[in-house]
Amino acid sequence: MHATAQAQPNIALVKYWGKRDAALNLPAAGSLSITLDALHTRTRVRFDDSLDADDIALNGEHDATQTRKIDAFLDLFRARAGIATRAHVESGNDFPTGAGLASSASGFAALAIAVDRALRLELDAHELSMLARRGSGSAARSIFGGFVEMAPGTRADGEDAFATPLLDARAWPLKVVVAVTSRKKKAVDSRAGMETSQRTSPYYRDWIATVPGDLDAARSAVQARDFEKLGAVSEASCLAMHAVMLATRPALIYWNGATLECIQCVRALQADGTGVFFTIDAGPQVKAVCLPDDATRVADALRAVTGVEEVLISGLGEGARIVEDAHACA
Numbered sequence: 001m002h003a004t005a006q007a008q009p010n011i012a013l014v015k016y017w018g019k020r021d022a023a024l025n026l027p028a029a030g031s032l033s034i035t036l037d038a039l040h041t042r043t044r045v046r047f048d049d050s051l052d053a054d055d056i057a058l059n060g061e062h063d064a065t066q067t068r069k070i071d072a073f074l075d076l077f078r079a080r081a082g083i084a085t086r087a088h089v090e091s092g093n094d095f096p097t098g099a100g101l102a103s104s105a106s107g108f109a110a111l112a113i114a115v116d117r118a119l120r121l122e123l124d125a126h127e128l129s130m131l132a133r134r135g136s137g138s139a140a141r142s143i144f145g146g147f148v149e150m151a152p153g154t155r156a157d158g159e160d161a162f163a164t165p166l167l168d169a170r171a172w173p174l175k176v177v178v179a180v181t182s183r184k185k186k187a188v189d190s191r192a193g194m195e196t197s198q199r200t201s202p203y204y205r206d207w208i209a210t211v212p213g214d215l216d217a218a219r220s221a222v223q224a225r226d227f228e229k230l231g232a233v234s235e236a237s238c239l240a241m242h243a244v245m246l247a248t249r250p251a252l253i254y255w256n257g258a259t260l261e262c263i264q265c266v267r268a269l270q271a272d273g274t275g276v277f278f279t280i281d282a283g284p285q286v287k288a289v290c291l292p293d294d295a296t297r298v299a300d301a302l303r304a305v306t307g308v309e310e311v312l313i314s315g316l317g318e319g320a321r322i323v324e325d326a327h328a329c330a
C-alpha cells in the first residue's frame, strides 16, 4: 500500500482568486494555466496498519497546520476506499515552498496521484482533479500537463468543478523564466488572502465578472497559438487580480520593489520586439512567459535586475504521475 508520485507546479495565465464554496473548495470562476517542467514535488505515501495517526513530513519537517490539512485530504480517499488506515507521507520540493511558486498545486496533485495508486482506487483523471481541488484549488490543474483549463462548475456538490487539458506542452513549447526576488514564506497565504478579498475588496465582484471573457480570449489564443493575444489577456488578468488584492482591507501587497523592476524590464523587452509577457501570483516572483528563441535574452535581462536573487528557466511539462511503485514489481 505505497506509491511515489511526482507533480509540477502550474502558473495561471487567467487567475483564480475567490471561492463559491469554501467547504468544498469550489472556485468562484474558472482559470487557465500552464504546467511547468523544471520545478518538482515528489511525494511518497505508505499506508500502515500499525499507525494510530498520520505521519506527515513536508521538506523533512512536521508542521501541525499542514498535518491537519493533509489528514482531512487523506480522509477523502480513505472514505472512498472504505478504510481507516493511517499513512506515512513524505513530500519534498526542489524549489522554495509557500513563496508564490505554486507549491500547494504540485503538492496536492502529487499526493492525490500517490494515494490513488497506493490504495488501488484507479480513479480517472477528472475525479483525481476534483479530489486534488479539495486540497488546493490550483492543484486540480497540475493533474494535467501543458495548457489546462479549470471549470468552476455550477453544481452545489462540486462534481463539475475539475480541470481539463486544452493543449499538449509539445504542441506549443513556450518557456517560462522565473525571476525569484525573495525566498521568504509569504505573510498571508492564498486561502486566507482570497477569503479576505472576497469579504472586503470593493473590486471583487467586478473581478469575478471579468473572468469568463478572459477565459474565452485565452482559450482561443491558445488554440490559435496567438502569443500576443495570450500575453495581453494574461497580463490583464494578473493585474486585475493584484488590483483586487491591493484594495483588500487590510491590503495584500505581495510585490516587492524588484517585482516592479521586473515588470518594467519585461515591458522594455516587449518594446524591443522580444516575445515575452509577465504574470505574478500571490508572491513577489515574476514569471516571464516567452517564445522559446527569446528565453535566453529574457533570462539575461531579468538576472541583471537589482533584487533578483535567482533566475530559473522552465519549459512546459507533463501532469502528475507515478514515478516508482513497489506494487508494479510484486
Ligand code: 2P0
Pocket: 011, 012, 014, 015, 016, 017, 025, 031, 104, 105, 135, 136, 137, 138, 139, 190, 191, 280, 281, 282
Ligand atoms: C492561481 N493562485 O490561479 C492563483 C493566482 C494564487 C494567485 O491558485 O485556497 O493555493 O488552496 O484553493 O490554490 C493559489 O491558491 O488556494 C492560487 P486554495 P491555492 O494560480
